[in-house]
Amino acid sequence: MKKILYSTMYSFKEIKNSKIFYSFLIFALILISGSYFVSQTSFISQGRIMVDFSIFAITIFNIFIGIFIGSSIVYDDIEKKSIFLSITRPVKRTEYLIGRFLGLTAAIIFSTVIMMLIFYFVLLIMHKYVIPLKPFAGQPTIYSLPQPLIIQALFIIIESVFIAAVALLFSLITSKALASIFTILVFFIGNVSSKMNDLVRPVKKIIGGKIVIVHQANHALTNIVHIIYAILPNFSIFNISSEAAYKIFISAGTVFYRIVYGLSYMVLLFIISSLIFTRKDIS
Amino acid sequence: MIELKNTTKYFRIGFFGIKKNAVENLSLTVEAGKVTGFFGPNGAGKSTTIKMIVGLVHPSNGIIKINGYDSMDYKARLNLGYLPENPSFPRGLKGIEIISYYSKLLNKKIDKNEIYDALKLAGIFYAKDIHAHKYSKGMTQRLALAISILGDPEILIFDEPLSGLDPIGRKEFKDIIFKLKERRKTIFFSSHVLADSKELCDKIAVLVNGRLIKNEGITAIEKEAEGYTEAKLNSSKNHERTPDTTKPEQDKDYRLIAEYNTPLEVYLYDLMRKNKKN
Numbered sequence: 399m400k401k402i403l404y405s406t407m408y409s410f411k412e413i414k415n416s417k418i419f420y421s422f423l424i425f426a427l428i429l430i431s432g433s434y435f436v437s438q439t440s441f442i443s444q445g446r447i448m449v450d451f452s453i454f455a456i457t458i459f460n461i462f463i464g465i466f467i468g469s470s471i472v473y474d475d476i477e478k479k480s481i482f483l484s485i486t487r488p489v490k491r492t493e494y495l496i497g498r499f500l501g502l503t504a505a506i507i508f509s510t511v512i513m514m515l516i517f518y519f520v521l522l523i524m525h526k527y528v529i530p531l532k533p534f535a536g537q538p539t540i541y542s543l544p545q546p547l548i549i550q551a552l553f554i555i556i557e558s559v560f561i562a563a564v565a566l567l568f569s570l571i572t573s574k575a576l577a578s579i580f581t582i583l584v585f586f587i588g589n590v591s592s593k594m595n596d597l598v599r600p601v602k603k604i605i606g607g608k609i610v611i612v613h614q615a616n617h618a619l620t621n622i623v624h625i626i627y628a629i630l631p632n633f634s635i636f637n638i639s640s641e642a643a644y645k646i647f648i649s650a651g652t653v654f655y656r657i658v659y660g661l662s663y664m665v666l667l668f669i670i671s672s673l674i675f676t677r678k679d680i681s
Numbered sequence: 682m683i684e685l686k687n688t689t690k691y692f693r694i695g696f697f698g699i700k701k702n703a704v705e706n707l708s709l710t711v712e713a714g715k716v717t718g719f720f721g722p723n724g725a726g727k728s729t730t731i732k733m734i735v736g737l738v739h740p741s742n743g744i745i746k747i748n749g750y751d752s753m754d755y756k757a758r759l760n761l762g763y764l765p766e767n768p769s770f771p772r773g774l775k776g777i778e779i780i781s782y783y784s785k786l787l788n789k790k791i792d793k794n795e796i797y798d799a800l801k802l803a804g805i806f807y808a809k810d811i812h813a814h815k816y817s818k819g820m821t822q823r824l825a826l827a828i829s830i831l832g833d834p835e836i837l838i839f840d841e842p843l844s845g846l847d848p849i850g851r852k853e854f855k856d857i858i859f860k861l862k863e864r865r866k867t868i869f870f871s872s873h874v875l876a877d878s879k880e881l882c883d884k885i886a887v888l889v890n891g892r893l894i895k896n897e898g899i900t901a902i903e904k905e906a907e908g909y910t911e912a913k914l915n916s917s918k919n920h921e922r923t924p925d926t927t928k929p930e931q932d933k934d935y936r937l938i939a940e941y942n943t944p945l946e947v948y949l950y951d952l953m954r955k956n957k958k959n
Contacts, residue, residue: 400785401785401786404782404785404786405786407782408782411773411774411778412771412772412773412774414773415771415772415773415774416771416772416773417772478769478771479765479767479768479769480768480769480770480771482737482763482765482768483763483765483768483783483825483828483829484783484786485736485737486735486736486737486758486761486763486765487758487783487786487787488755488756488758488759488786488787488788489755489758489786490755677739679692679732679737679738679739680732680737680738681728681729681732681737681738
């Protein structure tokens, strides 16, 4: 257990010092700060534009971190041969892999927290979307983010770590570039699969008191879309930016179900990665 | 002690995955407390063998045991230090941070003084607070050596430890190996530089095309080498001269003997050359 902890800390430090991580973080921070100027293009709903724009920036840059660092965290270690000194210590390969993955998870949490903090300060300056809280009478007012925004931040972390697990798995069986491409594809399909699934459903109408199918997509296509929808993860459930923009309360049940969904997929992907990594020749 | 029994490693190459043997039916014992040199030309399978011993590569067939444990079991590495060929470290971390991390992966508690001792022995203590990506090749090699000797392991495996080092670096590195030899460590190192053989090794193993062609003690092999070189010199002297080779200096064997410093080097060179498939 201690070895996993040390490995996590070392990986986190390594990622934190990497150029790619800094670049994504700085870009995201520029975009979040720039959301103010974007919101000025509208006369109404400036706050909503800011929230939409910033949530998009935080999501996309964390997803990038998940994809690009996830596909290189073990791959580069093997390519640069720095892995040679790690796994020739009395360490199990799975321990090493868990350490690397948790290090990346810590880096994603770190970047999300930093981005959310900057976002919070921008909202605080604009005095939009922040909720005044007065815990005790006579004490200064504390401003908090609304519940859906905090839940959205949590979902961004889950989604990015999930994507990182996909990238890690691909990087163990193919090259870094291909792993990134495949992960982007999985992410894209995972985001549109539920919409596609809705599209191929038969269109029914009530005509003369009876339910009649007025349009039915090709059967083969329908089956393919259903299979993709069933097998590939549905990433769209982690996107609650509309709820966040309209401050719609997210129930605890929904949050719990989506977290369990994400974690179960991650564990499954990690077990497959671990099985591949244990059998892999590192030369 | 390291034991390899009928170890074979093949890799699948090309689109059809044709098997190609990197190491073929290798049986070798690395005795405790001795320095064993593992020699062979480039591509002979030395690094693959070492990677199988340290658990990086799975053997296709055969058994590899380290102190009784299977090489793929992490327990086999409880008392083992490994210095890879051309080691590298991640960006943005200082030498001391890197070695501290590796010290925590050992099953023993390593204190600061032990880390400093390893750094001092490897001659890199002065650069411990510099970021490792700013190190020269020699410095990186020294940091990797410090990591490999951390925790005072009983078995040390070095893969081409002297390659790419300048003459001063080579001399200093050899001195470190001598110090470790004095401490009765089991050292197994690979090299294709024959000059390293006599001064460092107690035992020599020669691998060519994945097959072990020699595995003997230094005294026996030296004796064999002397006889071989003498015979070669005599044949060179008695060689019928052609217009192209009017002087003995122009003879191929004579030139070979003149090029190498010791009969052992000449013998090992010829052994590798004769067994190498072209």
